[in-house]
Amino acid sequence: MSYNVLVVDDSASMRKVIKKTLRISGFSVGDCLEAGNGREALDVLETQWVDLILSDIHMPVLDGFGLLRALREKSEWRDLPVVLITTESNEDRLQEAMSLGARGYIRKPFRPEVIRSYLQRILGDTDEDRITINDEECDF
Amino acid sequence: MKIESQSMMKNVISEVLETMFFIMINFDGLNSSHRAYDFESRIDLCNESEKLQIGLCVREHFAKMVAANFVGKRDEEVENEEMEDVMKELANMVGGNYMSKIASKNWQLGIPSFGRFEGGDDSQSTTSVSLFYMGENVGMLIVRPYVVT
Numbered sequence: 001m002s003y004n005v006l007v008v009d010d011s012a013s014m015r016k017v018i019k020k021t022l023r024i025s026g027f028s029v030g031d032c033l034e035a036g037n038g039r040e041a042l043d044v045l046e047t048q049w050v051d052l053i054l055s056d057i058h059m060p061v062l063d064g065f066g067l068l069r070a071l072r073e074k075s076e077w078r079d080l081p082v083v084l085i086t087t088e089s090n091e092d093r094l095q096e097a098m099s100l101g102a103r104g105y106i107r108k109p110f111r112p113e114v115i116r117s118y119l120q121r122i123l124g125d126t127d128e129d130r131i132t133i134n135d136e137e138c139d140f
Numbered sequence: 141m142k143i144e145s146q147s148m149m150k151n152v153i154s155e156v157l158e159t160m161f162f163i164m165i166n167f168d169g170l171n172s173s174h175r176a177y178d179f180e181s182r183i184d185l186c187n188e189s190e191k192l193q194i195g196l197c198v199r200e201h202f203a204k205m206v207a208a209n210f211v212g213k214r215d216e217e218v219e220n221e222e223m224e225d226v227m228k229e230l231a232n233m234v235g236g237n238y239m240s241k242i243a244s245k246n247w248q249l250g251i252p253s254f255g256r257f258e259g260g261d262d263s264q265s266t267t268s269v270s271l272f273y274m275g276e277n278v279g280m281l282i283v284r285p286y287v288v289t
Contacts, residue, residue, distance in 0.1 A: 011229045013211050013222060017160070020212060058232075058249065087236025087249060107240070108233045109159035 002030035003123065004048070008041045008055035008067065009085070018054060018085060025116035038062030042070055045077060052123065057086040057097065068100035081122055085110070145267045145283065152237045153196075153271065153281050160233065161209045169272040177257040177279065179203055181231035184250035185239050191286040194235050196227070197257050198271075198279035203227055228252040234281070 005022060007015045019032045033048055035041035039062040041053065053071075057064035064084055071077040084097055084105040094105055103122050106115070150167055157163040178200040185192040198206070207218045207226035231252040239247045271279040 011225055011232075013207070013225045014229050016211055058251070087232050087239075089236055089240035090245070090247065108236060109156045111159055 002028045003051040004031045004033065005029055006033045006035060006041060006044055006048075006050045006053045006055075008035045008038065008053060008059070008064075010036050010056065010059040012036070014056070021112045021115055022119075025112055027116040027119055038064065038067030038070065041067055045080075050080065052119070053080060053082045054085050055082055057084055057088050057093075064102075065097065065100060068097060068102060072101055083119065083122055146269050148238070148241055149267065149269050149281050149283060152234055152241065153269070156230065156233045156237055157206075161206055161230070163206065163209060163273065165271045165273050165278070167269055167272060169270070169275060169277055176277070177259075179227065179254065180257045181227040181252055181254045183231040183235035183252040185235060185242075185247045186250065187246045187248065189287070192238075193282075193284040193286065194231065194238060195282040195284065196231055196234060196279065197282065198227070202273060202278035206230060224254045228254050238283075 005019075007018045009015045009018065015034045015036075019034070022029050022032060030051075031048070033044050033050065035044050037059040038055070041055065042062070044050070053067075055064050055067055062070070064086070068082060071080055071082065078101075081103045082101065084094075084102050085108060086105055087108045088094060088097075088105075089107065097105065104118070106118065154165065157165055176199060177197040180195050180197045182193055182195045185194065201215070203223050203226075204215045204218050207213075207223040208215045210226045210229075211218070211222065229252070231254075232249070235249050235252070239249055266282055266284050268280050268282040270277055271281060
C-alpha cells in the first residue's frame, strides 16, 4: 500500500529533504504533497487525499498546534495521523501536541534510516501508545 | 563554566552537521580574522528571565556547501535564496539541539534570521567555538547571553 503524505514546514529546503528521505528510506509513498504552514496544509486537505501528515511545529500563519486543533474540528480529518518533525524539546509543549492528537514526534536532527520503521509503526498499529523517537530508542 | 559551555556547543554543532548535512567538522586549527566570515544565522532562546542568542557565523563557500549537502545539489547549483533557507534551518536545529541539552527548563525557541556577518563579539560573557573543515577555519558558533528586563 502507498501512502499519500503531506509535508508541512515553512522551510522549502526541509520539505525537500523530508520528501527525499521518505523515498530513499523505502517507505511506501504515493503522492508527496507540500505546504508551507498549517493554513496551506488545510487548503491541501480540502482537495487532496492524504494518509499521513508530517508537520513542523514552529511555522507562521498557522503553526503545528493550530493545525492539530483545526484537524480535530472536522470529522473527516480527525483520525488523520499527524507526526511532528520538530526542533522543539520542551516536554510540556510536546505533551500538549500529543494531547491535541499528534501520533508522535521526530526531533531534528534525525537520521534518515529511522524514518521508515518509525512511520510504519505509527501507521501499522493504531492501538499502540504514542511514540517518541530519538536514536537511542529505535530498534533496527 | 565556559569550558562546559564550549563542550556542549561542540557536541551540538557536530551532531547537527553530521546527522543532517553529512559534514564532519573539528575544532582545532588557526583562527582566521573574524572579518573572514561572510554570513551569520541567528536564533534566540528565551525564558522568563534570560535570553540566549545563538549565532552561526560562516564563510560563504561553507554556507554553500552546507546547503548543497542538505538538498542534494552541487555547490555551484545552490541559489542564494536556498542557501539562506538552509542556513536558517541549520540555526533552528542548532538552537533546538542546544535547548534540549540545557538543564533548566521552560526555554522557548525563536524564529531564525540570516544576514551579513557584522562582527564585534568580544564581550566576556560570550562563548564561542571556531569551526574547521579540511583544516580551514570556516565558521564560528557563538552563544551570547542577555538578561531580560
